Amino acid sequence: MQRSLPATRRGFLKATGYLSLAFAIPLDNALSQAANTKPRLPGDLNTNRKLSAWLRVNSDQTVTLLVGKVELGQGILTAVSQICADELDIDFKRVQVISGDTALVPNEGVTAGSFSMPYCATAVQYASAEVRSILLELAARKLNQPVASLSVQDGVVVAGNGARIAYWDLVLGESLNREATGTIKPKSSQHHQYIGKSVPRIDLTPKILGEAKFVQEHRPPGLLFGHLVRPPTYAAKLLSVNVARAEKMPGVIRVVRNGSFLGVIARREEQALAAAQALNASAKWQIEKKLPTHEGIFDWLRNTKPNRVIETKVQPRTSTEPAVKTIDATYHRPYHMHASIGTSAAIATMGLDGVMLIQTHSQSVFETSVAIAKMLGLDPSKVRCQHMQGAGCYGHNMADDAAADAALLAIAVPGQPVRLQYTREQEHQWEPYGSAMVIRTQAGVDANGNVLDWDLQIWSTPHGTRPGGEPGNLLSARYLEKPFTQPVPTNGGPPNYAADRNGIALYDFAGHRVLTHFITDMPVRVSSTRGLGAYANVFAIESFMDELATAAHVDPLTYRLRFLKDERARDVLQKAADAFGWNSWKKAPHRGRGIGFARYKNIAGYCAVALEVEVNPRSGRIRVLRAVASADTGHIVNPDGVSNQIEGGLIQSLSWSLKEEVKFDDTHILSTDWASYPILTFSEIPPVEVVLIDRPGAPFLGTGEASQGPTSAALANAVFDATGVRFRRLPLTPERIKQGLSNKGQA
């Protein structure tokens, strides 16, 4: 079960009964600790090598599992608990997880990129297996029996002669306080009791019963409430504001102004909000008008000088056979929001001990605490972030900004906790969006329509401006009297990539080139949004494969399989097609089917999506009638968890692809709430079938972002099949469909 976080180290000591603690290493040391001379350890054990950093055996007959990855609603804490219980041979209920407290847990960096299963779960697996072997050695000595004669049942070690001793009765001393060797092999899958089972999520029952505490529901004694006044535009400067009037309003404790950062602390939430509204009404700003508008953004992307043109892949064809024909197409994706249902929130307390304690739903508690420390001029050891759950974030939303803003307010009232939760308008207007992108594809084909040369070019602004220890990446830090400048973002390179994530098609083409025009000017704020560039790149690749198949008069599934050598990729594609009934499907008027495939990042989970649509030619409305997804995510730890992620990603991608586009004029973001930025609702959501392919013994592969890209392409391909019109600009809104149908050409 997940234990609520003890607020102090003393509390933690009491809770676990342990006196020696391996405190989390500061960020700067994280990599140096994994000295190159040391053997590489599995997953995040490599950077957090001490067994005691991960696991403690408690006298109360429980095991504490400490992880740096955090729960975002994706079920990671349940999955790692399953692994821990299996490898240690203990009942699942004995595993107590502490996650994301920078003072207590191993530094695992950011919870993102579908890395938690390969890195955290793998570390937990090997650490647990090794701790079990240490416990067995201790038991063997104590019982004076050979290790080989021992077996374990729910933490009780039983020897061949019947003698027994429980883990919790062994004197561990310093035996776990040493580096892992990574040499103890985890169990094979036939010995798993929990891995491979759909164990119910540890956090869901409390959430369903109203017993769970989200950070929004954390209420330390003496809690004060903060609200902010955001500038009207990205580069606005605060010229004047009537602070005195707001200070006299009911409940107001302090107005905090620092340059163009403006906030207020009050006794009650609505008092803080009212004071912020009054401040906002009296504030005079210098504003700029220089946004390219959402209609103009694609021209802007094509015409803006990139910071770099990256050769993501250059593979010239060796044969000299000339192409018979060249086909090209250009695809567009607008800015998308994370659009979490809960607005971001945090609680910060400037402790009288000089430590700023922040409860946050950040995905990057370690790096964000460093960035906040630098912003406040504190030593990094004086900022402690404790992860508490918030609404699903799907990437870098405003969680870190809320943590920073709460700290900026709390530092003005030492000793008193300050809670900050953004308004809906603030969240919608100021969160970092998923970047708009333009993707041009070109293929030279032979007489049979087969690809000889494949060329894909990407135009995109950055996909990563996470705090990363840099205050300039915290929104408010840029508006302070002494502002921090946002560092120029870089594009993540291989094997994960960023703007060009999944830019390299998994298909085997003789000539294959991918160029990435990486533009670091950012007219609107951007950062990591589920899948980064993969969503749009897969949309382009898989739409274009359909276009090529059509040009070659070949079934799109057959055409894909011609170029796909990876057996697991072929399998996943075929499974989706079979479950959909691809070969027996009958065309009906206004109906169409489409398929899309990708292996996320070309190194994580495989996913294929097939779906059927009906397009109403009069209204332009697309109804998705049903969808099937297949997924191969390696060895499956929790099948229901994988299904939930694949289906959730599919539905979210349908929402992006059918409805979502951040709108802005030359001055303002116009998408300010759910009315101006609608998302998919219940009556628009199709039945979804998920087919899982288990690969026992294979490495765990990340799942959370696998279905995003394939879904968008399957949708556009199905709409083409239904209408005969190729739509290359997302989202596929009714207006756009109507316009495309009336042009009867291309849209």
Place this chain on the structure above:
Amino acid sequence: MVQFTLNGQPVRSLVPNATPLLNVLAHDLQINGPKFGCGKAQCSACLVMVDGNPTKSCVTPVSSVAGRSITTLVGMKEGDKPSRLQQAFIDEQAAQCGYCTSGMIVQAQALLDRNPRPSDAEVRAALDGNLCRCGAHNRIVRAVLRAAQGA
């Protein structure tokens, strides 16, 4: 002063009449469940029952519930046990992040109270004003239908 019944218990609130009910529930009475999502009646994360009617507490002034009976997610349990609907949510693992869950259960319970055997389409129609961002919709629908079948 405003008096009302909260999950069967009499409570009173001394805050100004216009204070949003959500703030009184979440901050003063420390009720976990109804959550701030938008503050403008668009998402239903803040839903509670007021005399059996699903009500958006973020835009409801506390004074308007004087003398009424409010039920929140925690008040739906049957004694110490999950309600049939809550159990169905558990059985279907009908959530991802769970932020919208409270509002979903309140809305769905109101539907089941007036229509114990809803169809799939009726469940979807009833929940159309409840936003979910994780894509747990189909699980939620299955949970409601499961609870209805057990009725």
